Amino acid sequence: MKRYIFLFSILKRHRATRHLSGNLAQRIVKLLIFLLILVCVNSLALVVFDGMAVGDAFWLSSTTVTTVGYGDLSPSSWQARAVTVVCMYLLAITVLSLLIAETVDWRVFVAEKKRKGQWEWKSMPEHIQIINTPNEDAERYLVRLVKQIQITPELAGLPVQVLTRKYPDGLPESLTRLHVLHRSGIAEDADVLKNIGLDSAKYVIILARDANSPASDSSTFDILCRIRESNESAIIIAESVSDENKARFVRYGANVVMRPVRAYPEMIVRFLAHPGTEAVLENLFEYNQDFLSRIEYSFENIYWKDIVARSVAGGAGTPLAYINAQGVQTNPDPSSLCSGSAVISMVSEKQAVDADLLSKCLKV
Known part of the structure; x- marks a missing residue:
């Protein structure tokens, strides 16, 4: 075990001199293949020179390369011992140390890439892509937006990814807790847009x-044209x-x-889940369109469905x-018996609605 720790410390110093952006995945695969070849060669030598069963030979090679050394089996002939010294002690243990070191590097490399929004997801299932972030109070806005997405039945369960250059060092903790995926960059960059x-x-x-x-519309x-x-x-x-x-x-x-x-x-989430509702709601904010009107009128014990039907008619x-x-x-149950002092209705600019008109409708 001490030998393993010593080798690992040497390899750590060696790794510090390399550029981390190399293809770590390919190096890990190559090391793994080389390690398996060494184990197979050593196992074959044990079978040929010592007459061991294949299973025992593989077991001995595996316990040797991992430095476990149970001592239940050992090579007996000088030929098998020589192969074990070269393949296991000189090569395989070193390769295993390299493999562990490269795997740790890979995991750290991937985690850092994901944290900084530089990781390219090779397989992204159906997801919600948010492009850009507000200039002010972006964190609070995104948290509220994502939380609303996650509780909306039509959208719940879909991964959420944010494309922004606002967080080059990683998303705030409040967003990572919501499992938001991050991609750093701008949507005007064709390469970035292609890789999200x-x-x-x-x-x-x-x-x-x-x-x-208004220049933001350009x-x-x-971005809209590129997406389509x-x-x-x-x-x-x-x-x-x-x-x-x-x-x-x-x-x-x-x-x-x-807007x-x-x-x-x-509001974005509601409009996303139910396209078309944005036109209705935005009209309510323009006085020359449909708008909400409070009509002062006292009434008692009228079913809500009758209030709606009579008012519309x-x-x-x-x-x-x-x-x-x-x-x-708001939006009471149709069969509920209602009493109140005023009614809030959606009316059009052309309608002159007041208490007298509502009174005539409800007394029919």
Whole structure:
């Protein structure tokens, strides 16, 4: 055992002089093959010169090369002993030490590459690819985004990979705990984009590089076109700073286009899982489109399904919630009996909805 430790220390000093970026995997395979050849040669010598059974010969060679040395078997002829000295003591033990050292190097090398986002995943299953990160408070934003992805039934279980140059020394601990994969680089680099497994991505989220700069849309458009060249089936959600570019993004392959909303990353997940809902929600923020209106009207003991049906039929909008002493009751059960002081409905610009109109609808 002392001999093994001594050899390992020598090999550690030797490895420190080499460049670590060489093909460690190939060296490990070559060393393993060479080690197996030495064990087989020694076992063959034991069979030929000492008349050992094949199993015993292989057992003796294995215990010798690993320096275990149980002592239950040993070579008896001078020829077998000579082969054992050369193959096992001089060569195989050294090769095994090299193999262990190279394997440790390989594991450290791979772990460091993955941590810094430089590892190229050869086989990436269906996954969610996030491209770019917000300029400010990126960690908090990504944590909330990934957590929402992981609890959404349509998206849960899919690996999440982030392409960004924001974390060259590795993702923050809060993201690694969520098992987020990391790729360091920019999507405008064709080589980087080609090596992140986009061809097998099921969902792609393209965040605006700068949520306040319309110039970010040019970068988003370039990335969108590159993605569609390699993956025609992925569902892509792209942020557009300028409303004028929304139609253009859709024309070139985006399934969902939305304004950057940094305060609510959960919205991206909802839109990703249910494309089309972004148009409904964004219209609510424009007063010349559909909007939410609070209608002050007290009512008692009316089924929610009747409130909705009568309001829609009477042109009083589409009720989404009502307010009572406990607060806002959103999307109640249709069969629930409701009493409240106001109704929140989605109405259009053309509808003039007030308490009188709602009263007429509900008293029918």
